[in-house]
Amino acid sequence: MGLFLGTTAPSQIMVGTSPAAAVCLGTDEIWRAAREWQEITATTTLTVPAWAAYIDFVMLGAGGGGSGGNNANAHGNGGAAGQWKQLLGRDIAAGTPIVVTIGQGGVGGAGGPNSPGAAGGDTTAAVNGEVVATGTGGAGGTGTGGAAGKSPGPTTLTVPEGYGYGQPDSTTFTSGGEQPTIEAAGNPPGGGGGPGRGAFLFGAKKGGDGAPGRAWIRFRSW
Numbered sequence: 001m002g003l004f005l006g007t008t009a010p011s012q013i014m015v016g017t018s019p020a021a022a023v024c025l026g027t028d029e030i031w032r033a034a035r036e037w038q039e040i041t042a043t044t045t046l047t048v049p050a051w052a053a054y055i056d057f058v059m060l061g062a063g064g065g066g067s068g069g070n071n072a073n074a075h076g077n078g079g080a081a082g083q084w085k086q087l088l089g090r091d092i093a094a095g096t097p098i099v100v101t102i103g104q105g106g107v108g109g110a111g112g113p114n115s116p117g118a119a120g121g122d123t124t125a126a127v128n129g130e131v132v133a134t135g136t137g138g139a140g141g142t143g144t145g146g147a148a149g150k151s152p153g154p155t156t157l158t159v160p161e162g163y164g165y166g167q168p169d170s171t172t173f174t175s176g177g178e179q180p181t182i183e184a185a186g187n188p189p190g191g192g193g194g195p196g197r198g199a200f201l202f203g204a205k206k207g208g209d210g211a212p213g214r215a216w217i218r219f220r221s222w
Contacts, residue, residue, distance in 0.1 A: 002053030002094070002221060003031035009053050009222040022051070031221045037171065040100050040215040041189075048096040052219035057087040057125050058157055058173055059135030060214045061103045063186035065117030066149055066179075066207025067141035068109035069198030076207045078149030078179055079106055079117045079192030080138035086157050087125075087133040092219070099126040100215050103137045105186055108193050108207030115206070117141040117193060123213035135213055138192050149179035149192030149208060176211050186211035 002009060003023055013020040013031065023031040029051045037058075038046075048055070064079030082103065103121030120137030138150065152175040159169050176187030184194040185208045193208030 002051065011222045035218055035220050037216045037218045040217060041102065043101045046098040046100065046217065048092050048094050048098065049219055050094045051221050052092055052094065053222070054089050054220045055092045056089065056157065056218040056220065057133040058155065058216040059085040059123045059125060059133050060152060060175060060190045061123050061135040061137040062105045062120030062213040063149060063190050063192040063210030064120045064138035064140040065106035065108035065210050066193040066195045067117050067143060068111030068115030068196035068206045069204040070144055071112055071199065071201055071204050073200050074144035074198040075146035075182060076109060076115070076196035077141040077143055077145050077147040078195050079120070079141045079186060079207070079210045081150040081152040081192050082120050082123070082138045082190035082213050083136040084152060084155040085133050085135045086155070088157065088159065090132065096128060098217065100217065102215060103135070103213035105193065105210030105212050106137065106140050108209050109141070109196055111196050111204035111206045115196070117207045120210040121213065123215055125215065125217070137213070138210060141192065141195065141207055144198065146195050149186045149194045151176060151178045151187070152190040173216060179208060184208045188212060189214035
């Protein structure tokens with residue numbers, strides 16, 4: 001539903017000289033001053049509240065698994081990091097279902113000759129069944145060399161001044177760091193798994209599994 005003055009969503013509503021926190025129509029809240037992020041760590045379905053007019057998405061794919069070590073004493077390579085995706089200010093109708101699917105980390109390569117890690121899963125958001133934002137999963141590690149599992153690094157979502165609804169703001173989202181430790185799982189969220197241990201003959205070990213992805217969603221009145 002949301003609250004509009006013509007086609008404009010108001011960024012502030014006053015009650016006398018005091019700013020209102022929310023506006024209700026009967027018992028239904030149709031406008032809210034606060035803009036709050038929800039952090040999502042497991043696949044879930046959300047319903048757009050009556051007060052929301054817009055939605056922001058920040059998606060992070062899962063990390064890839066590290067490649068296994070080989071039988072010539074060479075360690076594998078860590079997996080690639082999940083990728084970020086932002087979607088700012090999508091119009092949304094109250095009651096719309098939002099399905100958020102969290103990507104799962106790629107499995108590390110088994111160890112031995114030619115044992116690449118698996119790619120991490122995508123983290124997606126679907127509106128009425130249509131995928132609108134995808135954080136792509138990282139590639140699995142390949143070959144040998146002992147490289148660390150990669151980190152996605154941080155990302156910042158900024159609402160610019162003059163965008164059309166309220167004052168600008170900026171939020172930074174963090175991710176898991178690099179994973180240099182042999183056989184270790186990736187650092188959540190979104191980090192690539194560590195390299196597998198190399199050994200002579202048949203003692204090579206699997207690479208670390210990638211870390212799962214994550215999502216952040218914010219419903220807004222303005």
